[in-house]
Amino acid sequence: MPMKILVIFALLSSLLGQTVGNKDIPVTAVAGESWLNHLHRSFNDTSMGKTGRSGPPAPMPGEEPASWQLKLSLDFATKTATLHGSDVYRLNCRGCHEESGLGAPPEINSTIDPVRATSVAVIMGRMKKAGVDISRANATVLAKQSNTALLQRLHKGGQDMPPFPQLSEAEIRSLVAYLKQLAGVPGAASEQVAVKESPSRVGEHIVKSTCHICHSAVGPYPNTQQLIEGAIPPLSTLSTRTSLPEFVRKVTHGAPIIMGTPPMQRRGRMPVLAYLSEDEAANVYLYLTLYPPQE
Numbered sequence: 001m002p003m004k005i006l007v008i009f010a011l012l013s014s015l016l017g018q019t020v021g022n023k024d025i026p027v028t029a030v031a032g033e034s035w036l037n038h039l040h041r042s043f044n045d046t047s048m049g050k051t052g053r054s055g056p057p058a059p060m061p062g063e064e065p066a067s068w069q070l071k072l073s074l075d076f077a078t079k080t081a082t083l084h085g086s087d088v089y090r091l092n093c094r095g096c097h098e099e100s101g102l103g104a105p106p107e108i109n110s111t112i113d114p115v116r117a118t119s120v121a122v123i124m125g126r127m128k129k130a131g132v133d134i135s136r137a138n139a140t141v142l143a144k145q146s147n148t149a150l151l152q153r154l155h156k157g158g159q160d161m162p163p164f165p166q167l168s169e170a171e172i173r174s175l176v177a178y179l180k181q182l183a184g185v186p187g188a189a190s191e192q193v194a195v196k197e198s199p200s201r202v203g204e205h206i207v208k209s210t211c212h213i214c215h216s217a218v219g220p221y222p223n224t225q226q227l228i229e230g231a232i233p234p235l236s237t238l239s240t241r242t243s244l245p246e247f248v249r250k251v252t253h254g255a256p257i258i259m260g261t262p263p264m265q266r267r268g269r270m271p272v273l274a275y276l277s278e279d280e281a282a283n284v285y286l287y288l289t290l291y292p293p294q295e
Contacts, residue, residue: 025168027200029291030207030235034216035162042230043214043269046107068253070245076279077286081202084194085178088171090275091202092164092209099275101182107160114153115176115183117146122185150176166208170195202280203287210273211235211284217293224261230269239288251281 036043073079083091089101093111097103101111116122120136120143127134154172157163167175173193180188197205215235222231238247249255254272256265273281 025201027204027291029294030212030217031294032217035213037216043232044230068249070248071278072282073279076282077199081197082194083197085174085192088175089178091205094275095210111179112183114150115179116185118143118150119185199283200287200290203283206284207287218295235288236293239285244285247285248278248281252276252278
């Protein structure tokens with residue numbers, strides 16, 4: 001085993017049993033059914049499933065598999081991360097709402113218009129363009145109502161959108177400031193906020209906001225036939241059935257999956273989260289190891 005991998009596993013072993021996380025933001029284990037199960041939907045029925053953005057195809061007979069080498073920072077398990085609003089969005093929202101914030105209509109709505117509706121300047125500009133005279137006071141009332149609705153959606157979710165109770169007030173402020181910048185709201189650049197997070201907290205962001213959409217926290221590992229039919233393994237099995245390098249590769253670059261009788265490699269169905277760094281994917285593995293998923 002390469003020295004770098006030995007160092008990484010030594011770091012993981014030394015962290016087991018310790019409380020890792022920001023003192024002001026306690027890290028907690030992921031729990032409960034996946035959001036897809038909550039909505040009674042299969043992965044193939046979702047916008048993500050329909051786009052076909054899944055893992056790379058299996059190599060053809062005689063074809064050499066694509067080469068890949070793990071490139072983790074040696075201090076990925078201990079280094080405090082400074083997350084800007086763009087990072088909070090990337091770790092929590094991008095999986096569904098895309099880099100642009102436009103989502104995947106009609107199932108996943110755009111964030112742009114609801115965020116623009118929180119701006120007095122944008123409201124007054126729209127009204128003026130429509131030939132409607134509105135006072136700044138009335139525009140301010142409308143903007144406050146929209147801001148309240150936006151914050152409520154983030155905290156409590158919606159019909160198809162899960163709630164994000166795990167986000168702290170500082171993280172919400174950072175996220176909303178970036179959403180305003182993404183939506184082109186005037187003055188948003190001056191509102192940007194950065195937050196410092198532990199490696200486990202970074203992993204918690206990704207697991208609870210992205211992975212938990214499709215993967216339930218716990219449960220039995222699907223058998224071969226269930227995998228073929230579209231069953232999704234629980235989070236509790238991800239860090240126990242795969243090594244750290246295998247996990248990081250699948251998350252950031254994708255990997256074929258072995259299915260069928262006789263077992264053979266097939267195209268993996270898990271979308272590649274190429275917008276995550278290898279360190280961030282390793283933080284997911286760290287989080288699932290230190291904070292095992294619960295019922």
